[in-house]
Amino acid sequence: MTLPFFRLLLVLLSFSLSSSSLWAIWEIVPYGKEQYVTARSLKDFYNFSRMTRSGNAVVLENKEVKLQIRVGSQECLMNGVKFILSDSVVAHQGRVLISRTDLSKLIDPVMRPNYITSAAPFRTVIIDPGHGGSDSGARNQYGTEAQYNLKVSKMVRDRLKARGYDVQMVRDSDVFYSLSQRVAIANRHRNAVFLSIHFNAGGGRVARGIETFTLSPVGVAHYGRGVKSSDFKVRQGNYQDSANIAFATAVHSSALRRVEVPDRGIKRARFSVLTGIKHPAILLEGGFMSHPFEARLIHSTEYQNNLALGIAEGIEKFRLALLQRRR
Numbered sequence: 637m638t639l640p641f642f643r644l645l646l647v648l649l650s651f652s653l654s655s656s657s658l659w660a661i662w663e664i665v666p667y668g669k670e671q672y673v674t675a676r677s678l679k680d681f682y683n684f685s686r687m688t689r690s691g692n693a694v695v696l697e698n699k700e701v702k703l704q705i706r707v708g709s710q711e712c713l714m715n716g717v718k719f720i721l722s723d724s725v726v727a728h729q730g731r732v733l734i735s736r737t738d739l740s741k742l743i744d745p746v747m748r749p750n751y752i753t754s755a756a757p758f759r760t761v762i763i764d765p766g767h768g769g770s771d772s773g774a775r776n777q778y779g780t781e782a783q784y785n786l787k788v789s790k791m792v793r794d795r796l797k798a799r800g801y802d803v804q805m806v807r808d809s810d811v812f813y814s815l816s817q818r819v820a821i822a823n824r825h826r827n828a829v830f831l832s833i834h835f836n837a838g839g840g841r842v843a844r845g846i847e848t849f850t851l852s853p854v855g856v857a858h859y860g861r862g863v864k865s866s867d868f869k870v871r872q873g874n875y876q877d878s879a880n881i882a883f884a885t886a887v888h889s890s891a892l893r894r895v896e897v898p899d900r901g902i903k904r905a906r907f908s909v910l911t912g913i914k915h916p917a918i919l920l921e922g923g924f925m926s927h928p929f930e931a932r933l934i935h936s937t938e939y940q941n942n943l944a945l946g947i948a949e950g951i952e953k954f955r956l957a958l959l960q961r962r963r
């Protein structure tokens with residue numbers, strides 16, 4: 637069962653820790669080419685009341701948060717929502733280790749969104765319905781991805797407008813824009829967030845579920861690929877690393893509360909629309925058009941509506957989390 641994950645982005649705002657004492661707690665352990673922190677110091681820093689290990693499974697929990705990791709695995713569950721870590725969890729000399737990249741670029745901004753400083757409070761939401769015009773995206777017997785992307789995007793737009801947001805659509809008809817045009821359109825605006833909506837295909841007829849991508853931090857690969865030298869270049873979107881993952885968490889977890897499909901996790905990618913955008917930015921894949929059951933779901937107005945509702949609720953949660961930041 638998924639606990640109400642959105643509370644993470646709100647309840648934990650009550651944490652107050654003075655920054656001078658922050659690093660005193662951390663046990664830093666070099667391992668291979670990376671630096672790691674111990675799970676024990678994670679427990680102390682975030683006031684987890686319990687840490688249990690059975691075999692490779694490690695669970696840290698308190699009243700608000702349950703964090704589950706597994707030695708040798710890149711999967712991490714926070715209150716039941718799946719994240720793909722940048723580095724596998726390691727067991728070394730009797731200690732469980734999590735990479736510093738995962739601490740600073742994933743766990744901390746999700747646990748303490750009130751420390752995010754890069755993103756401004758926003759009222760503008762830029763919605764990018766993927767593909768369009770000559771580029772239909774994925775296709776199945778019911779329709780094209782470009783159509784579904786646009787339909788769900790309009791539903792999100794309408795819900796956000798009803799809540800008083802200024803919504804900017806990259807496209808609101810069946811036209812083609814290049815990826816660099818989409819970036820340029822988005823970067824015209826100030827104090828905004830950017831959301832690209834897509835549907836998936838591939839993985840035979842068995843792959844299914846929702847996944848959300850945010851830009852890979854510097855030195856972290858695109859999901860499923862090995863690290864390349866270009867992964868070490870700082871991209872425009874990296875200035876929003878902390879906001880990106882918190883935004884992804886809010887929207888992904890809210891969407892999963894509204895539609896009953898598997899959680900494929902929050903992942904890292906180097907898509908052009910994520911590297912080039914100056915705002916907090918995510919790309920959500922709302923299901924698999926190539927999966928027989930999900931293809932029918934995606935075609936139904938009810939599913940589209942619920943997905944749009946979840947997305948809009950996630951955007952609102954992220955906005956509220958930013959408003960409660962420490963100054």
Ligand SMILES: [Zn+2]
Pocket residue numbers: 766767773774781834835
């Ligand atoms: Zn697509």
